[in-house]
Amino acid sequence: MLTSHAPPTAPPVHSRAVLARPALAGVWVLFTLLVGTHPLHAQATPPGANGCVACHATQTDPRLATPAALFTQPDVHRENGFACVDCHGGSASSTEAAAAHAPAQGFKGKPAGQALVATCARCHSDASFMRRYAPKQRVDQAIEYAASVHGQQLAKGDHKVATCANCHNAHGIRRISDAKSPVFPTNVANTCAVCHKDTTRMAGYTLPGGAALSTHQFSDYQKSVHYAALTKGNDLSAPTCNDCHGNHGAAPPGVGAVTNVCGTCHAVFAQKFAASVHQPIFDKGCVECHGNHAVAEPSDQMLSAGAGGACAACHTAGDATDKGTAAAVAMRTGIERLKTGIDDSGSLIRRIKNAGIEVSDEQLALREAGTKLTLARTEMHGFDVARVEAILADGMKVVASVDSAGQKGVSELRFRRRGLAVSLGAILIFVVALGLKIRQIDRRDHERRATL
């Protein structure tokens, strides 16, 4: 259950200077360390000390009852022996509200904003503490968070932004490897969308240039190949929000960084693009042609300065002086020619295969041509026509050899037909001779009967 926070007192501004507030980050770190050294809460409360749940579970107000109920569900803290008092303070053994909620016992109430971050960071930023429970888990989430847009906004007093509990929940926290966790790869986008899809909540936030921050990233993302791979293709390595924007240090990649981000998976394309003419020109790198959230399945149609092509954004179709247009045309025609060549060879091979000629070598070779086509499409991202054409030429050579083998198959078929014609000739001779013989025998019988 995600908790909501009080509305801000001042109009929030989404600042672009993400990296200019290390000082604030430092203050947070000190704050969490200070709170974290309180001896009473440096270790888990012994089990059995759950007077909190006993009382809160019977409350009618859902704000009091729900957290208690959630904490009894699968919860990684409870399973490791932590109880309510370890985060909220107070006394677990008291049965009376005032005593249980005594500030003298360290009762904090419901932490919010920076206090909430500090509460979590008290343990989660303590390496020696975390080593006792989850030795491989990172302990720099709070520092990352301070560098994120969420963290920086929170530091400015904006309480609409997400804190630890918004994404991980406060009670009923599941491990991130649990498929029901809000931060399990398939759930991450939904979790981010809870706020980022909400037009009322996101009203007033702007991009660095001053344009309003959109709220259709999630609906765009749902149209993408990445989303399809994640949800339908069961490929958990497919990117969701945190893969490109970061986990705790979430922020958009920024100018010049987009290619690097995409390149963490699409390494070859990023490499070729980085060496290409477009690298210094494209502000948004890969996003210029492929989009950022609604990344669609790429197609050869994109390689065109005409209608529907990605090049049309900057290059003019039909303009003889436009080198980019010429390059697009050259690469596209070459790719289409290889595609058609492969298709035509494929149908020729299929035809003679069905007629009974052995074609497995040719089918193997056509695979290689298909590989060249894929390589050409990859090479295209370097926008160097000569290199693309070199690969396409290799592919066409393969297609040509398959075609000639196919032609040999066709001539074998023709040879069979000729063989058939010869045998039909022999049969014809025999049939004619037989017909004549039958006539002869009939005539002989007729004559014999006539003489009787």
Place this chain on the structure above:
Amino acid sequence: MKVIDWVDERLDLSGVRHFVAHKGVPLHAQKVWYYLGGMTLFLFGVQVFTGILLLLYYRPSAAEAYESVQFIVTEVQFGWLIRNLHSWSANLLIGLAFAHFFSVFFLKSYRKPRELTWVSGMLLLFLMLAFGFSGYLLPWNELAFFATKVGTGIAGAVPVVGTFTLRLLRGGDDVTGATLSRFYGLHVAVLPAITTALVAVHLLFVQRQGMSVPIGVERKLKPGEPLPQMPFFPNYILRDVLAWYVVIAVLAALAAFYPWELGTKADPFAPVPAGIRPEWYFLATFHTLKLVPSHVLGIEGEHLGVVVFGAVAIFLVLVPFLDRRASRGQPSRLFTWLAALGLLYLVSFTIIGHYAK
């Protein structure tokens, strides 16, 4: 000494010699229909011969069947020829069998004393259809797989025994490798054995009773006047051989110009391809079943259709016993009309079934 005399000394071929010397074939306007039976028999022989050749390389398992046929067609010398001959001859065989059936039906050759010849012939016709159905699955390609699924599904529509029959045919609830094994056993062992026995019986009857003469011709004869005859050997037999050679030529041309496709290997998990239908010789009945409404007077349409076809089959087998006029040697207009109707139905529904979506 000639070989034939050497055998005669030991086995006494005088009966055979007498038979061969005296057997005659009646001469009249309709004698051309006499050749159909022999041509059907010849094609059956072609099927047995090419079938045995294919047996040497074919592998009857779901994993290997398709590949073995592909092997035959691409690697084995003249494998393409043998396989195509077998596939085309199967279709020609069924076509000629139906032509033979209709010619006998129209000419009323089934009348007394040839009722049993007709019964054995009808059973042979059904056996040919069973051969076609079982053999079609053996290449284990997509079309065959789904056609078998549909066909055995229709068999399952027979009331009372339907489910049992379906499981018996399929070797289980679905069409699987078990079905392939079963159909293979049927196609190469069971059906050939039964067919050989029935063909022997059928031929024995024909030789024993001689060729039937159309009722009209019989009635025009004056009492005691013999019908002009052609000696069976060598006149008729040479004409038979001529007809067989023409059939060979047609088969060879079909095999070379219209080779049978390999298709794609059957995938039980793939969706049924659109417009799946059986081979042409089942198209008429298949399309009829498609046209029957799903419920007729409370009975399920498919059940009704299958029962009606069963009834028609039984009727056809019993025709010689039902056609009283023909057994008395009198013209039987009713049965001529029935035959014409049957032919019209089969031809038109086959064509409609072929062009229907």
Place this chain on the structure above:
Amino acid sequence: MFNRRRFLDALLSVGFVSTAAAMAYPVARFLVPPVSGEPPVDSAVAGRAGMLRPNSAAIFKFGTTPGIVVRTAEGDLRAFSAVCTHLDCTVQFRPDTSELWCACHNGMYDLGGNVVSGPPPRGLQKFTVNLRGEGDDAEIVVSRT
């Protein structure tokens, strides 16, 4: 007429013999086992044992798809389908990293066929390797099961 009958009989004999030969010849050729031996369903010969030095590999034909047989640095023989599980490009062996690499989009597989990095969603299909014969001349027989 005598001549004609003899001529006709001769023609008939010639016709019969030639048509019989035209029918018997394909049947005879059919019966002779073809070069390939048997349908290449489940196995293929990838080459001779001696052709692969340690830390090298070779592409071979498995039906209609490419396969790759690898001799590891320790001397084991392994065989996989050379079809990359990403977009069907043919993988190759990289002796510098001892991994199987797909040039199309930089997919990497280890010598167990498992995906190490890059876009491939699944590992390479593994084949069984057997040796038929002795020493360097032994045939490497790769089978699907």
